[in-house]
Amino acid sequence: MIQVLFFAQVRELLGTAKLAFPAQDITTTESLRAALAAQDDKWAKVMASDKLLVAVNQTMSHWDSAVADGDEVAFFPPVTGG
Amino acid sequence: MKAANIRVQTADFNVAEEYALLASDNSDGAVVNFVGKVRDFNDGNPVTDLTLEHYPGMTEAVLQQITEQAHARWPLNNVTIIHRVGTMALGEQIVFIGVTSAHRKAAFAACEFLIDFLKTKAPFWKLEAGDSGSHWVDARDSDEQAAKMWQP
Numbered sequence: 001m002i003q004v005l006f007f008a009q010v011r012e013l014l015g016t017a018k019l020a021f022p023a024q025d026i027t028t029t030e031s032l033r034a035a036l037a038a039q040d041d042k043w044a045k046v047m048a049s050d051k052l053l054v055a056v057n058q059t060m061s062h063w064d065s066a067v068a069d070g071d072e073v074a075f076f077p078p079v080t081g082g
Numbered sequence: 083m084k085a086a087n088i089r090v091q092t093a094d095f096n097v098a099e100e101y102a103l104l105a106s107d108n109s110d111g112a113v114v115n116f117v118g119k120v121r122d123f124n125d126g127n128p129v130t131d132l133t134l135e136h137y138p139g140m141t142e143a144v145l146q147q148i149t150e151q152a153h154a155r156w157p158l159n160n161v162t163i164i165h166r167v168g169t170m171a172l173g174e175q176i177v178f179i180g181v182t183s184a185h186r187k188a189a190f191a192a193c194e195f196l197i198d199f200l201k202t203k204a205p206f207w208k209l210e211a212g213d214s215g216s217h218w219v220d221a222r223d224s225d226e227q228a229a230k231m232w233q234p
Contacts (some may be wrong), residue, residue, distance in 0.1 A: 005137070007135060007136075008135055008209070008218055009218040055137070055205070059143075074140070076205060076207070077207065077218070078220075079202065080206065080207050080208045080218075081165060081177070081207070082118055082165075082177055082204075082206070
């Protein structure tokens, strides 16, 4: 399984902070994003945002970054701390 | 170089205590502190309070990485980064950056670098509450530009 986390307005819009997603057929952050988006309209809309960022195992990543069973993948909007 | 003092916490911090910890080494001639606070207006909207969310684990890792980058770039001694999370009222302190060095130029530059990088790299998000309800703060292009200025 892939541990998937959501933060800030992404978490709020999805109504989900975390879930475990089957690793089968998931090879990259993009394929995980597409699989999540395929769940329903709400997911499709949030996952389609061009501002969405992704981290793999707590490191900022790109949409072609590798994802494998046991990884932690987080989706979130641009950061606004400080 | 000592291990950086990096903390993510809900509790407020005491600037005098943090200064005393930073400034305890007599080889340092310069101590620069930055404190970020909850401001009354953002983009023209009155703000009553602010809630900070973060990504536990990744936040600390990113703060450690940007501290190491600062050490690689300037001759620094002590570095403290404190960032609060949870809900903060108008006027409260949000973030503390403290840097010491033998000389002021390195300390000023590193302190500004650290806050610029924290704002654009560390996974924190602000939810702002005001008269018209609450909304997530948008990232600013100006912050991204400030961080880019530090690219070698």
